[in-house]
Amino acid sequence: MLLTATxxxxxxxxxxxxxGAVAPLPASSIDTSARExxxxxxxxxxxxxxxxxxxxxxxxxxxxxxxxxAVISEDVLRDQRALSIQDAVKNVxxxxxxxxxxxxxxxxxxxxxxxxxxxxxxxxxxxLYFRDLSNVETLEVVKGPAAVLYGxxxxxxxxxxxxxxxxxxxxxxxxxxGSFDDKRGEIDLGRSDxxxxxxxxxxxxxxxxxxxxxxxxxxxxxxxPSLMLGRGSDTTLLxxxxxxxxxxxxxxxxxxxxxxxxxxxxxxxxxxANAKQADVSQAEVLSQTAVVEHRFSDSLSLRNxxxxxxxxxxxxxxxxxxxxxxxxxxxxxxxxxxxxEDGWSNQLELTQKLELLGTHHSLLYGWEQSNQGKDAxxxxxxxxxxxxxxxxxxxxxxxxxxxxxxxxxxNRFTTTGLYVQDLVDIGYGIKAMVGVRHDDFHQKTTxxxxxxxxxxxxxxxxxxxxxxxxxxxxxxxxYLSWSRSYQPSGETFALAATNxxxxxxxxxxxxxxxxxxxxxxxxxxxxxxxxxxRTNIKGTDPITQKVIPVGxxxxxxxxxxxxxxxxxxxxxxxxxxxxDGKVTQSATPSFVGKRATxxxxxxxxxxxxxxxxxxYGIGAGLNYVGDRWADPANTTxxxxxxxxxxxxxxxxxxxxxxxxxxxxxxxxYIVSGHGTSALLNVPGAPRSVLVTARVKL
Numbered sequence: 001m002l003l004t005a006t007x008x009x010x011x012x013x014x015x016x017x018x019x020g021a022v023a024p025l026p027a028s029s030i031d032t033s034a035r036e037x038x039x040x041x042x043x044x045x046x047x048x049x050x051x052x053x054x055x056x057x058x059x060x061x062x063x064x065x066x067x068x069x070a071v072i073s074e075d076v077l078r079d080q081r082a083l084s085i086q087d088a089v090k091n092v093x094x095x096x097x098x099x100x101x102x103x104x105x106x107x108x109x110x111x112x113x114x115x116x117x118x119x120x121x122x123x124x125x126x127x128l129y130f131r132d133l134s135n136v137e138t139l140e141v142v143k144g145p146a147a148v149l150y151g152x153x154x155x156x157x158x159x160x161x162x163x164x165x166x167x168x169x170x171x172x173x174x175x176x177x178g179s180f181d182d183k184r185g186e187i188d189l190g191r192s193d194x195x196x197x198x199x200x201x202x203x204x205x206x207x208x209x210x211x212x213x214x215x216x217x218x219x220x221x222x223x224x225p226s227l228m229l230g231r232g233s234d235t236t237l238l239x240x241x242x243x244x245x246x247x248x249x250x251x252x253x254x255x256x257x258x259x260x261x262x263x264x265x266x267x268x269x270x271x272x273a274n275a276k277q278a279d280v281s282q283a284e285v286l287s288q289t290a291v292v293e294h295r296f297s298d299s300l301s302l303r304n305x306x307x308x309x310x311x312x313x314x315x316x317x318x319x320x321x322x323x324x325x326x327x328x329x330x331x332x333x334x335x336x337x338x339x340x341e342d343g344w345s346n347q348l349e350l351t352q353k354l355e356l357l358g359t360h361h362s363l364l365y366g367w368e369q370s371n372q373g374k375d376a377x378x379x380x381x382x383x384x385x386x387x388x389x390x391x392x393x394x395x396x397x398x399x400x401x402x403x404x405x406x407x408x409x410x411n412r413f414t415t416t417g418l419y420v421q422d423l424v425d426i427g428y429g430i431k432a433m434v435g436v437r438h439d440d441f442h443q444k445t446t447x448x449x450x451x452x453x454x455x456x457x458x459x460x461x462x463x464x465x466x467x468x469x470x471x472x473x474x475x476x477x478x479y480l481s482w483s484r485s486y487q488p489s490g491e492t493f494a495l496a497a498t499n500x501x502x503x504x505x506x507x508x509x510x511x512x513x514x515x516x517x518x519x520x521x522x523x524x525x526x527x528x529x530x531x532x533x534r535t536n537i538k539g540t541d542p543i544t545q546k547v548i549p550v551g552x553x554x555x556x557x558x559x560x561x562x563x564x565x566x567x568x569x570x571x572x573x574x575x576x577x578x579x580d581g582k583v584t585q586s587a588t589p590s591f592v593g594k595r596a597t598x599x600x601x602x603x604x605x606x607x608x609x610x611x612x613x614x615x616y617g618i619g620a621g622l623n624y625v626g627d628r629w630a631d632p633a634n635t636t637x638x639x640x641x642x643x644x645x646x647x648x649x650x651x652x653x654x655x656x657x658x659x660x661x662x663x664x665x666x667x668x669y670i671v672s673g674h675g676t677s678a679l680l681n682v683p684g685a686p687r688s689v690l691v692t693a694r695v696k697l
Contacts, residue, residue, distance in 0.1 A: 066467025066479035093577030109156030111555035111581030127311035134205035147463035147485030166199035179688035252319035253682035278397035335381030343372030555581035600626035636678035641669030
């Protein structure tokens with residue numbers, strides 16, 4: 001729904017002020033001590049040390065936000081040659097990796113799955129696919145519940161991709177090649193001002209790669225054009241489109257036996273013998289975005305953003321479903337999923353700066369309306385082979401023989417959300433951030449298989465947050481915060497007879513943190529301690545076999561991260577996370593005390609680069625991930641691992657030549673698991689190399 005005159009007038013009326021009590025914040029009263037840290041929301045940030053984040057939806061430095069936020073900049077993505085969400089988030093402490101059924105980006109944040117918590121420029125992007133980073137400026141990971149601004153979900157946090165905009169003149173071509181016949185090309189063409197406030201940008205990527213995994217392949221095309229109208233004026237219009245086609249092997253990884261992933265070569269594939277025809281996932285995504293912004297004055301502006309998307313998935317897969325330990329055999333089953341989604345979201349937001357009784361306010365009023373239709377067919381999974389687990393004989397599969405559906409439904413998700421947030425500068429180094437959102441979330445599942453019931457429910461939820469910040473000087477910032485979010489029964493999937501009558505689960509986060517800006521704002525340090533609890537988790541009563549809301553999972557942890565940016569000299573990123581995640585209450589008594597899946601107790605990351613003689617540089621990285629449980633019952637452990645990377649670059653005029661070396665010690669490890677099954681564990685890549693040439697004219 002586009003902005004209507006009625007809705008604009010209503011919000012402006014709600015923001016109208018009584019001249020006797022409240023007045024717009026005069027320019028002379030604005031605190032200028034932080035001006036160097038504040039940039040226009042969405043403006044490009046370079047280096048390893050971004051100072052702002054768009055996740056709070058207001059222009060404010062990170063030190064003012066009472067929440068742990070990690071920002072992975074464009075320079076980090078370039079230097080590491082990160083090509084996926086998984087590549088990027090290994091820089092973020094507190095994030096665990098999931099295999100995502102071999103078809104999608106999926107992570108665990110602070111011990112909780114974030115399967116539906118993907119965003120792009122603040123819009124929900126919960127399609128189940130692998131994103132491309134060719135159009136990504138920065139990647140933001142917000143830790144803890146974020147429902148106050150984003151609505152349902154976000155137990156452990158969200159991931160927000162900030163896209164490239166027509167904000168600079170650029171002509172760049174990039175070509176990458178490397179191990180396993182990796183081939184990728186990228187373009188980035190843009191002009192910030194063609195006259196009359198008009199600018200454009202087009203990014204794109206093409207990739208055709210194999211893999212260290214038997215039969216694995218990836219074919220991908222992405223293109224993202226954007227157009228800016230009115231730059232430099234009070235009213236601007238940004239138009240964007242994004243198209244992605246991704247075709248790859250659906251790789252569920254290797255099974256486990258006796259509590260450990262099976263000891264086989266890391267290239268061993270457990271699927272169809274003709275996997276390139278039978279075990280394939282193809283996703284296609286097309287989106288369009290229009291954002292209108294109008295600045296009434298220095299203290300009042302209005303933004304309306306509209307995004308429409310269409311997503312389709314055709315997935316077929318063969319994977320391990322059972323292991324006979326005594327016989328040392330594994331059962332392989334074949335099935336698939338077909339998805340077709342279409343949806344839109346409209347966000348109307350008014351930002352206002354006020355002075356009230358000696359305090360300064362940065363206010364955000366918001367209204368969001370969204371509608372998603374999700375058509376899903378689950379193909380019946382059938383056992384196609386029982387074979388030796390150490391030396392499997394793979395079956396030949398014809399997908400034409402697997403068309404029967406075990407589930408077929410259409411799902412409609414409708415959201416109406418109203419929210420308000422206020423960042424208050426009280427004075428004396430004290431600031432507060434408070435906010436609340438109310439959502440009406442309606443779910444409807446219509447079945448296409450006879451005998452299965454149609455289901456619907458509507459949830460009305462409040463999502464509050466409150467935080468207090470103390471800044472004794474411009475270098476130190478300490479905060480306390482509390483926030484809450486909700487997770488409805490369906491959330492991103494169909495309702496079922498077992499959960500349609502159950503109220504949403506609730507997640508609550510309590511956090512204490514500190515943020516430091518040192519060395520003339522060249523060194524940033526963040527530290528946080530938190531207690532995160534999700535209650536009313538659904539479980540099956542072992543006596544009645546009914547699904548009931550009795551589960552509780554909590555994570556208590558500590559995170560420390562640092563970023564150093566000395567331009568043309570030395571840059572570094574470091575992070576450490578301790579997470580104690582476990583189930584404290586469950587309908588299944590044996591689950592009580594079990595640790596959260598895919599959640600290492602300890603993890604550490606470091607990445608450092610050094611410029612040599614202006615036009616040359618070297619870098620190195622290290623990642624340590626502790627033991628993780630592969631399944632909720634804690635039957636299988638994924639062992640800890642350490643990987644080391646290195647890189648070097650040289651600038652030759654308009655060309656930059658870069659070499660990235662990964663897993664220097666050729667460590668054998670499991671990079672990700674499934675999260676609910678012990679039998680779907682994906683091996684990490686062996687020693688490999690990527691060579692990249694980038695021409696920037």
